[in-house]
Amino acid sequence: xxxxxxxxxxxxxxxxxxxxxxxxxxxxxxxxxxxxxxxxxxxxxxxxxxxxxxxxxxxxxxxxxxxxxxxxxxxxxxxxxxxxxxxxxxxxxxxxxxxxxxxxxxxxxxxxxxxxxxxxxxxxxxxxxxxxxxxxxxxxxxxxxxxxxxxxxxxxxxxxxxxxxxxxxxxxxxxxxxxxxxxxxxxxxx
Numbered sequence: 001x002x003x004x005x006x007x008x009x010x011x012x013x014x015x016x017x018x019x020x021x022x023x024x025x026x027x028x029x030x031x032x033x034x035x036x037x038x039x040x041x042x043x044x045x046x047x048x049x050x051x052x053x054x055x056x057x058x059x060x061x062x063x064x065x066x067x068x069x070x071x072x073x074x075x076x077x078x079x080x081x082x083x084x085x086x087x088x089x090x091x092x093x094x095x096x097x098x099x100x101x102x103x104x105x106x107x108x109x110x111x112x113x114x115x116x117x118x119x120x121x122x123x124x125x126x127x128x129x130x131x132x133x134x135x136x137x138x139x140x141x142x143x144x145x146x147x148x149x150x151x152x153x154x155x156x157x158x159x160x161x162x163x164x165x166x167x168x169x170x171x172x173x174x175x176x177x178x179x180x181x182x183x184x185x186x187x188x189x190x
Contacts, residue, residue: 001055002174003081004029005044005072007090007113009147010062018133019065019146021091021163025131026058028167042074052175057081068113069120076121086126087170090114091146095132098158100166102129102185104178127178129169129185131162162188 006022014020030037035049037058044059057079061071076086090111095101105125108114118124136145150156165188173181 001057001079001081002051002085002087003057003059003072003075003079004087004089004170004174005059005061005068005075005117007065007068007088007111008060009065010045010060014147016149017147018091018150021131021133021166022089023060025089025129025163025166025170026060028163029058029170032167033171042078043071044075046075051171054174056174065113066116069116069118072117073120083121083123083126087173088114088117088126088128089166089170090128090130091133092130093133093135093142093146095130095134097132097134097155098162099132099189100129100162100169100185101132102169102173102181103127127173127181129166129173131159131166133159 006026008020008023030047033049033051035047035058037045037047037060039046043063044061047058049056059075061068063070090113092101104127107124108118136142150159169181169184172184
């Protein structure tokens with residue numbers, strides 16, 4: 001069994017913002033594989049189902065971003081899933097808009113949600129899929145940038161395609177493993 005956690009902030013105010021990449025990618029997985037994310041459990045909205053032959057829990061923490069680890073720890077303990085079967089999807093300001101990055105482990109970088117997860121889990125050896133949201137233009141506050149929506153139809157299309165690709169990377173990782181997921185990311189970024 002896998003737990004796929006998409007990071008974001010709960011509430012309509014934050015829908016479709018740069019910081020809610022993880023929620024949006026999980027919505028795509030939910031629709032594509034018919035796994036409704038409706039149940040509230042372990043401080044998260046969750047859905048249980050199957051993706052490409054693998055049992056999976058899709059989870060959107062209902063804590064705010066900086067407290068995501070509270071939900072992740074509860075999910076890991078409840079479902080008794082090994083940390084290597086936790087996949088976290090989130091935004092990355094250090095990647096250009098629409099670019100993907102996959103790592104089987106690593107640090108939190110500048111992302112406070114990941115920092116909280118790693119701090120509470122006590123390890124960083126679990127896979128993550130990051131979607132680039134780019135850096136703010138000069139004069140933008142970082143908080144305002146990550147909580148903003150995409151302001152042009154062209155950028156919305158770029159980001160939607162990236163979310164679709166990220167969902168495919170998650171499914172490929174679960175069904176085929178690390179190397180095929182890495183290769184898919186390279187093709188998506190080409």
